[in-house]
Amino acid sequence: MKTLRYIVLLVLALGLASCENDTLDDLRNRVDQGTEVLPDLTVGELDVSNYVAVGASFTAGFADGGLFRATQELSFPSTLAMQFANGGGGDFLxxxxxDNTGGILxxxxxxxxxxxxxxxxxxxxLNSFLEDLGAPVPPITTEATNNVGSNFNNFGIPGAKSFHIVTPGYAAFNPFYTRxxxxxxxxxxxxxxxxNPSFFTLSEMGGNDVLGYATSGGTGIDQTGNIDPSTYGPDDITDPNVLGGAITQMVGxxxxxxxxxxxxxxxxxxDLxxxxTVPFNPIPLDAATAAVVNGAYAPYNGGLQLALSNSLxxxxxxxxxxxxxxxxxxxAVVIEDETLTDLSGLGLPNYRQATADDLFVLPASSFIGTEAVPGNPLTVNxxxxxxADQWVLIPSEQSAILNATNAYNDRIEAIANSNEDVVLVDLNGILTEASTxxxxxxxxxxxxxxxxxxxxxxxxxxLTPRGYALMANKFLEALDEAFGSNFVxxxxxxSAGEFPTNFSPLLP
Structure with a gap:
């Protein structure tokens, strides 16, 4: 049996033959060579002299599983600040x-x-890749307990849920905010x-309120109906009223x-x-191995027939x-499904084979097909x-995420509509378009x-830096429509071509 380290099947060398490592300074030093005469910038009703960004990992510039200098410098708030600088915007700190390791201590x-x-x-x-090459691995040097002060314009805190932004003492639980x-x-x-912001972005509030539940394969609890977030676990879904109250407080x-x-x-x-990426049916078997595996499951299948005959x-x-x-x-892989009828009285577990309606988390790509007991092909995961549940989102878990997200968005839209100083950007629609x-x-x-x-x-x-640049442009489009500016x-x-989609492992 093949070990399916990466089922993603990425035959991508041509598209990634050279890594793009543009920095913020590179972008600022480029000169527009176009000849089209464009109108002068006007910011309309906006005062962009002191822009402050509040949010979670997207706001921080998180990418490739980490937060590091190169992608922070290309975060969407930084890109917005570059455009604002032409309309009276000040420094954006x-x-x-x-370092560029992506880690924090x-x-x-x-x-x-x-x-x-x-x-x-x-x-x-990165460390695994460099070790395999026999190359030196740069140390992680960012220490969270070395507080660098709070006089910044970017308050994107990776991992923060909506209610965390308004929770006193949150620094004790999040190293990025500790810092x-x-x-x-x-x-x-x-x-x-x-x-004292004159302009702000409040972005992706609500994403982390369902993300932990999703990435854990739905092992958390849907806390809809529980308005006490102090009782929540890290992988739980936030109650929509808790989210709505937190965002109302922030906007106010x-x-x-x-x-x-x-x-x-x-x-x-x-949709991410x-x-x-990981298919539900990635298992290659020859006829002989399939026969052996079917023999192992024969007692289970027989038990199901007994349960059927007894109308269970x-x-x-x-x-x-x-x-x-x-x-x-x-x-198709075999999974555990806790929503199936409990047949433990017959000694039967809740097993079934996956279908296209099941979603698998990306780390499953390096787990499926491995042997629980090395060298024993009859112990293939x-x-x-x-x-187990941690690797897959079954339909009922997907529904919990969808229902919570819809409820969040209803509240967010109502908050935006109730305040003339706020414009709503439809990230949901943007991602839906990108995924279709x-x-x-x-x-x-x-x-x-x-x-x-x-x-x-x-x-x-x-997102990639290019993805964050697209996001920044969508914000500028919304500002033009709502507040009379003409950024676009x-x-x-x-400009898309000035933002990379990947980074070299050799970033200094």
Whole structure:
């Protein structure tokens, strides 16, 4: 049996023959060689002199599974600030990491590991890739407990949920905020307000409120109906009213002194390649191996027939739970499904083979097909040993994510509509377009395909710098429509070709 280290099947060397390593300084030093005469920039009703960004990992510039200097310098807030500079915008200060490893330390121990790079067949941690080459591995040098102050314009805190932004003492739980909190009891919102913003972006609030549940394969709890977030686990879904209350508090505080800003809704995160890349049926078997595996599952299948004859399950469920492998390159994996009828009284577990309606998390690509007992082909994960809940989002779990996201977006839209100083940007619609037809950005068609699509970085969740540039342009379009600016018409927008989609493993 093949070990399926990366089922992604990325034959991508031609598209990635050279790594792009543009920095913010590179972009600022480029001169527009075009000849078209464009109108002068006007910012309309906006005052962009002091722009402050509040949000989570997208706002921070997180990409390729880590936060590092090169991608921070190309974050969407930084790109917006570059355009604002032509309309009276001031300096935009970010809490840059100390290196390009993607990791962060807490008291000398890694709290977040190395960023991902493309190794020619799939994503791989930077340290692993360099070790295989026999090359030196750069150390992670950013220490969270070395507080660098809080006088910044970018308050993007990777991992933050909506209610975390307004929770006093959150610095004790998030190393990225530990590093910049003004005091142990501070709030992210309070520190942002202390910068006296004239303009703000409040982005991706709600994404992390369902993301932990999704990336854990739905092992958390849907807390809809529970309005006490102090009782939530890290992988739980946030109650929509909790999210709505937190965002209402943020918008009220950020607009209190007349600042205008952008608010975004929440994409359907299950459209991201972290959940759509790994197929449900990646198991290759020859006839002899299929026969052996079918023999091992014969008692289980027989038990299902007994349950059917005793009217414990329906014929439909019996058929769905019956496990059959064949000589094929596309056998479906076996999974555990807690929503199936409990047949433990008959000694039967809740097993079935996956279908196209199931979604697998990206790390499953390096787990499916491995042997639980090395050297024993009868202990293959996903075949002889069913995949546990952490590897798969079954339909009921996907529905919980969808329902929460829809509820979040209803509340976010209502908040935006109730405040004339706020414009809503439809990130949900943008991602839906990218995941279906693709979305045009200059000469590029951006899609959500892993690596080749250009929009989403190697972790399958966060954007590439080019994806963040597209996001910045969507913000500028919304500002033009709502507040009378002309960023787009005057050419004060990001150019796709000036933003990379991947980074070299040798970034200094």
């Amino acid at each position: 970010q809490p840059l990491m100390d 807490v008291n000398g121990s890694p709290a977040s590991g190395y960023r991902l790079i493309f190794n020619g067949s799939g994503p791989e941690p 910049i909190a003004s005091s142990p009891g501070a709030t992210v919102l309070g520190d942002a307000i202390a910068q 505080a950020l607009t209190a002194n007349g600042a205008k800003g952008v608010l975004t809704n929440v994409p359907f995160i299950t 390649p972290h959940f759509t 399950i329906s014929a439909e469920e019996a058929a769905a739970r019956t496990i059959v492998f064949e000589e094929s390159e596309t056998n 996903g075949v002889a040993i069913p995949l 037809t693709g979305i045009e950005f200059d000469d590029y068609l951006m899609t959500t395909s892993l690596v080749t699509g250009g929009l989403v970085s190697l972790d399958g969740i966060h 018409a005057s050419g004060n927008v990001a």
